[in-house]
Amino acid sequence: MWDAVVVGGGLAGLIAGIRATQRGKRVLLVTEGVGTLFHFSGIFDYGDVEGLRHLPKHPYTLFDSQAITQGKHFVQEICPEYVVNDRPQSAFNVLGTVRQGDLMPRSMVLPDPQEQGVFVLLVPEGLKDFFPEIVADNMAREFPGWQVSVKRMQVDALQEWTRLGKSVTSIDYADIWRSEEGYRALAHEIDEIKRQFQDAGRSQGKIVVVLPSLVREYFDASRTKFYRNEFSLPVLEMSSFVPSPHGRYFAEYLKHIFTDLGGELMIGARAVSLKGELNSEGHAKICQELVVRSMGKLMRLKGKKFILATGGLLGGGIKVGMARRSIRESVFDLPLFIPQxxxxxxxxxxxxxxxxxxxxxxxxxxxDPVSGQVVWDNVHVVGRMLAHWDPWTQRCGGGVSVTSGYAAAELI
Incomplete structure (x- = not known):
């Protein structure tokens, strides 16, 4: 029997699984697909935590400030390149405008806008949905004391793609930069930029290379270290757009951490039924086993605790039929809060x-929203499946997912 069965392989589920295995628990993580973590930009947003904690039933009301801080520091513990500050930090998005975030890699953190220097926007040829002229104009407006120049780069490995007019995604380029050949080509291009500025007599100011498609080694699930040597100029990463290399590599990175700690991962498994009984008080039920279908076979998963992290509407954890009354939670058939x-x-x-x-x-x-009674005594709900919050307008998606996942693991 597992100490915990985590259903869902997104951010909240993986954080819960990693923390529980770190605490010595026997954990199985079951996921039907890749999850919405593949859309992750590389930046965690926590929102106005204290303000949101005063909203009725917002998930932050379940936690004190210490629990929220513990979750932040846990991210930094498992991914040391992430920077934790008391105040929001700033990064460039893919349009060249500045966005704030509460937890981001140090390679994304923008320099002080009061400084003076040069941003060199290094643009790989053929990069899909990237508009360097617009990006450069926005960067210049955001940093009026800085000069912005655009340098285009051809990549030998993709010359045939660009010749045929085939679009190249940021994930394609991120894969290339993580190869030995790609790293050397990128390092050579940055060396050339440095030399050109030195020859022009502009080496006194700060020169920063901005790259839209680089994901550094802190997301390296294979543990290879192609960035063991720093580039000759500082390199600033932009936050990702979909399809997101940061999301892809971060998901793989978390899965590797989970399995390295002894957690077991079951991918491509869909919950089909469950078995439970009433607890000793005769009120809430206790889930004894979850039946999943994997590779055409039914498997019975027995656990002491179950963590539901299936991602809500966008993650597929909540199913909506043609009629509004058909909306339901897809694993435990939990009652849902549904606004009028x-x-x-x-x-x-x-x-x-x-x-x-x-x-x-x-x-x-x-x-149960009507009776207020606990439905399942040994089931914990985390992340996007929680009711009464909006990750977009409240800008707290990463914060709620990390905090709830970490807190659930502490209950195992």
Whole structure:
């Protein structure tokens, strides 16, 4: 029997699995697909934590400030390149404008805008959906004391792609930079930039190379160290766009950490049924086993605790049929909070459907919204499946996922 079965392989589920295995628990993580973590930009947003904790039923009301801080430092512990500060930090997004974030890699953190220097936007040829002229103009507006120049780079490995007009994604380029050949080509290009500025007599100011498609070794799931030597100029990464190399490599990185600690991973498994009984008080049920279908076979997974981290509406954890009444949670058939109106007509306004999810008690056990009673005594709900929050307008998606996943692992 497992100490915990984690259902869902997104950010909250992986954080829960890693922390529980780190604590010496026997953990199985079951996931049907790759999860929405592949859309991760590389930056964690926590939002206005203290303000959100005063909103009725927001997930942050389940945790004190210490629990939220512990989650932040746990991310830094398992990924040391992430920087934890008391105040938000700033990074370039893929349009060249500045966005704030609460937890990001040090290679994304922008320099002081009061300084003076030069940004060299290094643009790989053929990069899909990237518009260097727009990006450079935005960077110049955001950093008026800095000069911005654009340097285009051809990559031998993809010359045939660009000749045929085939688009190259940031994931394609990130793969190339992580090869020995790609690293050498990139290092050579950066050396050339440094030499050109020195020859022009502009070596006194700060020169920073900005690259839209680099993911440094802190997301290296294979543990190879192609960036063992620093480049000759500082390199600043931009946050990712979809398809996201940061999301892909971060998901793989977390999975490797989980399995290295002794956790077991089952990919491509879909929950089909479960078995439970009433607890000793005769109220909440206790889940005894979860039945999943994997590679055409049914498997019975027995666990002491179960963590539900299937990602809500976007992650597929909540299924919506043609009729509104058919909306349901797909694993434990948990009762859902559903607002009376799902949407509002105002463009970019907060949408009520974002609040759909499972209400819980302070231990993240699912509640019946009508009776207020715990439904499953040994099930903990984390991440996007929690009700009463909006990751987009409240900008707290990473914070809620990390905090709830970490806190659930502490209950195993």
């Amino acid at each position: 109106e799902w949407s509002v007509p105002q463009f970019l306004a907060p949408q009520p459907y974002a609040q759909i999810g499972v209400e819980t008690d302070q231990f993240m056990r699912p509640l």
